[in-house]
Amino acid sequence: MRTIRDLGERKVIEIILGLLDSMPDMPIPFWDDVSAVPIGGDMVAVVKVDMLVGKTDVPPGMSLRQAARKAIVMGVSDFAAKGVKPLAALVSLGLPGDFREEDVREIGLGIGEGAREYGIYIIGGDTNESSDLIIDCALIGLGDMRRIVRRSGARPGDILAVTGHFGKTSSGLKILLEGLSPPEHLRKPLIESVLTPKARLREGLALADLGALTSSIDSSDGLAWSLHELSEASKVGFLIERVPVAPEAEEFAREYNLDPLDLSLYGGEEYELVVTVKPELWDKARDALREIGAELIEIGKVTEEGKVRLKANGELRVIERRGWEHFRGTRR
Amino acid sequence: MRTIRDLGERKVIEIILGLLDSMPDMPIPFWDDVSAVPIGGDMVAVVKVDMLVGKTDVPPGMSLRQAARKAIVMGVSDFAAKGVKPLAALVSLGLPGDFREEDVREIGLGIGEGAREYGIYIIGGDTNESSDLIIDCALIGLGDMRRIVRRSGARPGDILAVTGHFGKTSSGLKILLEGLSPPEHLRKPLIESVLTPKARLREGLALADLGALTSSIDSSDGLAWSLHELSEASKVGFLIERVPVAPEAEEFAREYNLDPLDLSLYGGEEYELVVTVKPELWDKARDALREIGAELIEIGKVTEEGKVRLKANGELRVIERRGWEHFRGTRR
Numbered sequence: 080m081r082t083i084r085d086l087g088e089r090k091v092i093e094i095i096l097g098l099l100d101s102m103p104d105m106p107i108p109f110w111d112d113v114s115a116v117p118i119g120g121d122m123v124a125v126v127k128v129d130m131l132v133g134k135t136d137v138p139p140g141m142s143l144r145q146a147a148r149k150a151i152v153m154g155v156s157d158f159a160a161k162g163v164k165p166l167a168a169l170v171s172l173g174l175p176g177d178f179r180e181e182d183v184r185e186i187g188l189g190i191g192e193g194a195r196e197y198g199i200y201i202i203g204g205d206t207n208e209s210s211d212l213i214i215d216c217a218l219i220g221l222g223d224m225r226r227i228v229r230r231s232g233a234r235p236g237d238i239l240a241v242t243g244h245f246g247k248t249s250s251g252l253k254i255l256l257e258g259l260s261p262p263e264h265l266r267k268p269l270i271e272s273v274l275t276p277k278a279r280l281r282e283g284l285a286l287a288d289l290g291a292l293t294s295s296i297d298s299s300d301g302l303a304w305s306l307h308e309l310s311e312a313s314k315v316g317f318l319i320e321r322v323p324v325a326p327e328a329e330e331f332a333r334e335y336n337l338d339p340l341d342l343s344l345y346g347g348e349e350y351e352l353v354v355t356v357k358p359e360l361w362d363k364a365r366d367a368l369r370e371i372g373a374e375l376i377e378i379g380k381v382t383e384e385g386k387v388r389l390k391a392n393g394e395l396r397v398i399e400r401r402g403w404e405h406f407r408g409t410r411r
Numbered sequence: 412m413r414t415i416r417d418l419g420e421r422k423v424i425e426i427i428l429g430l431l432d433s434m435p436d437m438p439i440p441f442w443d444d445v446s447a448v449p450i451g452g453d454m455v456a457v458v459k460v461d462m463l464v465g466k467t468d469v470p471p472g473m474s475l476r477q478a479a480r481k482a483i484v485m486g487v488s489d490f491a492a493k494g495v496k497p498l499a500a501l502v503s504l505g506l507p508g509d510f511r512e513e514d515v516r517e518i519g520l521g522i523g524e525g526a527r528e529y530g531i532y533i534i535g536g537d538t539n540e541s542s543d544l545i546i547d548c549a550l551i552g553l554g555d556m557r558r559i560v561r562r563s564g565a566r567p568g569d570i571l572a573v574t575g576h577f578g579k580t581s582s583g584l585k586i587l588l589e590g591l592s593p594p595e596h597l598r599k600p601l602i603e604s605v606l607t608p609k610a611r612l613r614e615g616l617a618l619a620d621l622g623a624l625t626s627s628i629d630s631s632d633g634l635a636w637s638l639h640e641l642s643e644a645s646k647v648g649f650l651i652e653r654v655p656v657a658p659e660a661e662e663f664a665r666e667y668n669l670d671p672l673d674l675s676l677y678g679g680e681e682y683e684l685v686v687t688v689k690p691e692l693w694d695k696a697r698d699a700l701r702e703i704g705a706e707l708i709e710i711g712k713v714t715e716e717g718k719v720r721l722k723a724n725g726e727l728r729v730i731e732r733r734g735w736e737h738f739r740g741t742r743r
Contacts, residue, residue, distance in 0.1 A: 080511045088538050091506070091515050098519035102499065102532035114535030116456075116499050116551055124448075124456040128549050130503040130537045167434065167448050171462040171503075171547045174423070179412045183423050187430035200434035203446030205462045206420050210542035215503045217460050217549040219448055 110312070111230050112157040112296060121224045125163045126217065129154040133212030138255045138273060143182055143212075145274045147189025148196075150214035155197045156278035156297040156350040161229075162287020163222040164280070167202045168194065170216055173209030186214070197280055228287055230312035233294040233355040237381040239317050240364075242279045242352045242373060245302055246328025246339055247272035249346030253335075261334055268327050272349070279352045282373045286354060291364035295354040301347040304402030306387045309353065316386040319379035319398070340391070345401050355381050442644070443562050444489040444628060453556045457495045458549065461486040465544030470587045470605060475514055475544075477606045479521025480528075482546035485631065487529045488610035488682040492629040493561075494619020495554040496612070499534045500526065502548055505541030518546070529612055560619055562644035565626040565687040569713040571649050572696075574611045574684045574705060577634055578660025578671055579604035581678030585667075593666055600659050604681070611684045614705045618686060623696035627686040633679040636734030638719045641685065648718040651711035651730070672723070677733050687713050 083091050096109065106115040106123045115123035131137070131150040141149070151168065158165040170190055174183070194201055199218070207213075251273035253259055254266060261269070279297075286292050294313050298305045306317055324332075324339045332339035356364050356375075368375045382388075387398045415423050428441065438447040438455045447455035463469070463482040473481070483500065490497045502522055506515070526533055531550070539545075583605035585591055586598060593601070611629075618624050626645050630637045638649055656664075656671045664671035688696050688707075700707045714720075719730045 080513060082508065083506055083510045083512075083515060083540070084508050086512060086515070091538055092536075094512065094515050095519035095522065098516065098523045099533045100523065100527060102534055105532075105534065109535065114499070114501060116534070116553075118450050118454070118456065118553060122450070124450065124551060124553075126458075126499075126501055126535065126549065126551055128501045128503045128535065128537050128547070130505065130539050130545075130547065132505060132539045132541045134542070135540055167446070167458075169446060169458055169460040169549065171460045172423075173462065173464060173505075173543070173545060174415050176414065176416050178415045180415075180418060180426065181412060183415060183418070183426050184430065187427035190427065191430045191432065195432060200437075201431045202434055202437065202448070203441065203458065203460065204424075205460050205547075206423055207462050207464045208415070208467055209464045209545065210466070211505070213462075213505060213541065213545055213547075215460070215462065215537075215545075215547045217458065217501065219456060219458055219551070221448075221450060221456075 106224055107227065107229065113161050113163065123222055123224050125220045125222045127154050127157050128215060128217045130213065130215040138252060140255045140270065141274050143185035144189035147186040147214055148193040149276060150216050151190060151193025152276050152278045152350065153299065154216045154218040155280055156299060158218060158220055159278050159280040159283030160295045160297040160352055161227050162283050163220045163227060164284060165197065165199050165218040165220040167200050168216050168218050170201055170204040170214065172204065172206045173211065173213030175210060175212060176208050197278065226287055228292045228295040230294055230296055230309055233309060233313035233315050233381045235315055235381050235383045236358060237293050237355040238358055238361050238377055239319065239379040239381060240354055240356055240375050240377050241323065242282045242375060244323045244325035245343035245349060245351065246346060247325045248349040249342045250328045250331040252348065259335065261331055265327055265331050269331060276348065276350050278350050281371050282368055283352055285367045285371055286364055289360060289364055289367055291356050291360040293355045293357060295352060298349050298351045298353050299347060301345050301402035302353065303344040303398050304400065305353045306398065307400040310385060310387050314385060316382040316384045317379055318382050319389045321378050323376050323378065344398060347402055438556055439559065439561065445493050445495065455554055455556055457552045457554045459486050459489050460547060460549045462545065462547040470584060472587045472602065473606050475517035476521035479518040479546055480525040481608060482548050483522060483525025484608050484610045484682065486548045486550040487612055488629040488631060490550060490552055491610050491612040491615030492627045492684055493559050494615050495552045495559060496616055497529065497531050497550040497552040499532045500548050500550050502533055502536040502546065504536065504538045505543065505545030507542060507544060508540050529610065558619055560624045560627040562626055562628055562641055565641060565645035565647050565713045567647055567713050567715045568690060569625050569687040570690055570693050570709055571651065571711040571713060572686055572688055572707050572709050573655065574614045574707060576655045576657035577675035577681060577683065578678060579657045580681040581674045582660045582663040591667065593663055597659055597663050601663060608680060608682050610682050613703050614700055615684055617699045617703055618696055621692060621696055621699055623688050623692040625687045625689060627684060630681050630683045630685050631679065633677050633734035634685065635676040635730050636732065637685045638730065639732040642717060642719050646717060648714040648716045649711055650714050651721045653710050655708050655710065676730060679734055
């Protein structure tokens with residue numbers, strides 16, 4: 080009989096979901112990035128859980144403090160994509176029995192750091208003993224139903240954009256996992272992108288405030304994967320004209336004879352936002368991010384035809400649906 | 412250096428809490444059973460996370476389906492104690508890689524069962540691979556600040572009461588853990604109390620509706636432990652005149668030469684409510700529970716002196732603060 084490794088994460092979720100009653104008039108569909116509970120009028124309480132597991136989510140070289148901070152960032156990034164400010168978090172911990180007092184302090188410091196960075200208060204939690212390190216963050220915020228950005232609103236003609244450059248985290252992960260030793264001016268920023276990821280919360284809130292977005296997701300499972308998710312949820316396709324590759328990733332790719340585009344498309348743990356923007360609000364959206372010292376980079380257009388394609392060197396190539404999937408332990 | 416096993420759960424939480432900023436004007440204090448976020452007026456979103464770990468929370472003989480159902484019940488019981496109806500849940504799963512499709516189905520069935528029993532919808536979650544089985548439930552509901560029953564409101568003169576009889580789960584756990592073989596008419600109900608625990612949600616909601624309670628907690632860490640928690644939070648003591656021992660536990664104790672009082676006081680995983688009731692509303696509260704086919708059993712009085720004492724056979728004995736503490740792996 081098949082194990083969960085054979086099934087893959089999505090199939091496991093589908094099996095469980097098939098055995099549950101679904102909530103009538105769910106404000107946000109199950110497969111979107113956050114969940115919501117109506118609290119009166121158009122307002123909803125927005126909730127999200129995100130579990131960090133030591134052996135799959137913490138690469139070699141990442142400290143406990145960094146891992147705990149990352150556990151917060153992971154969930155904040157989903158709130159950022161939906162344009163909702165997280166207000167508070169509850170943290171469930173599973174700690175190995177031989178963890179020392181100092182390890183606990185490191186975890187506390189990391190949680191505190193992540194929370195402070197994004198203006199969140201930790202208001203509760205649960206603590207247990209487990210074999211792996213487990214840090215499961217439940218985030219909660221309040222949102223207006225009419226303004227929360229779904230995965231499903233992209234329309235042909237909308238502008239496809241991202242909040243930053245890609246390829247750093249997959250390069251950094253290669254360094255950490257394969258023990259590569261690029262020159263220090265590359266090693267440092269590439270590793271840093273993995274060890275202290277940043278969620279694009281200010282960016283996501285500013286874009287939602289403008290009402291500029293028709294759909295949005297973060298790129299935590301890789302840019303290609305996120306594009307496919309948006310494409311499926313919105314029933315549209317994308318024609319990508321440019322993938323913004325981080326200069327450090329370009330140089331790293333040259334150094335190790337890798338494809339910079341592959342590093343950028345099929346990475347993951349990269350917390351940029353991938354959004355579709357109403358064309359008439361494009362200038363306003365780009366300027367709004369400039370004003371807060373951030374950037375909104377046009378990478379293509381939403382198309383009627385439901386494929387995710389990349390125009391490069393005058394040729395059209397289809398971008399595969401690949402990324403990281405739990406259980407399979409591989410880039411899918 | 413001390414490990415978390417030496418430190419114990421409470422100390423671990425204290426270390427982490429000391430490194431976090433606390434939320435100003437927190438609607439419900441950190442050490443209470445649930446957390447809350449203001450959503451306007453006197454209303455709050457009530458949230459609770461409760462993590463079930465296979466190796467510490469699932470005794471031999473408990474099926475995956477029962478374990479998953481229990482993961483829901485654990486959190487519902489805390490909502491019951493606070494008089495708040497949980498509306499929805501998010502479930503984070505950590506599943507061992509060799510789990511089979513059938514195991515996943517069992518977990519889905521158990522989650523669905525627990526959710527249906529208490530009128531909760533599962534609106535999201537996260538799925539990961541881990542060494543242990545981990546089922547972490549985040550529950551959310553809405554409550555009126557003025558009506559949520561804290562741990563801290565008991566006043567001298569209030570009536571101390573519980574919603575059921577004690578000793579069954581600790582007897583059942585002894586059977587499962589030590590492989591005892593009592594007669595079937597005992598074995599069945601005692602084991603059942605462990606494998607399919609019930610949260611006293613209707614009871615908690617009815618009592619809160621009446622405004623009858625001054626403080627409340629569930630008995631999931633054992634009756635003695637819960638009494639000490641209420642006593643500390645409310646800065647009062649208790650004089651207990653009667654511990655209602657379940658007849659099955661009485662008989663089991665006789666059979667194995669155990670102290671039925673010990674089984675009842677220092678058990679755990681027993682989801683009764685332990686409440687203090689305004690004397691002037693006692694009759695109403697008892698009748699309200701009778702009407703829904705439940706019972707409210709007076710067990711003693713709230714006292715000024717901050718001790719938890721039991722009057723038995725004309726003698727006063729102090730009830731120790733003992734119960735189950737994670738990490739230490741023992742009844743504390």
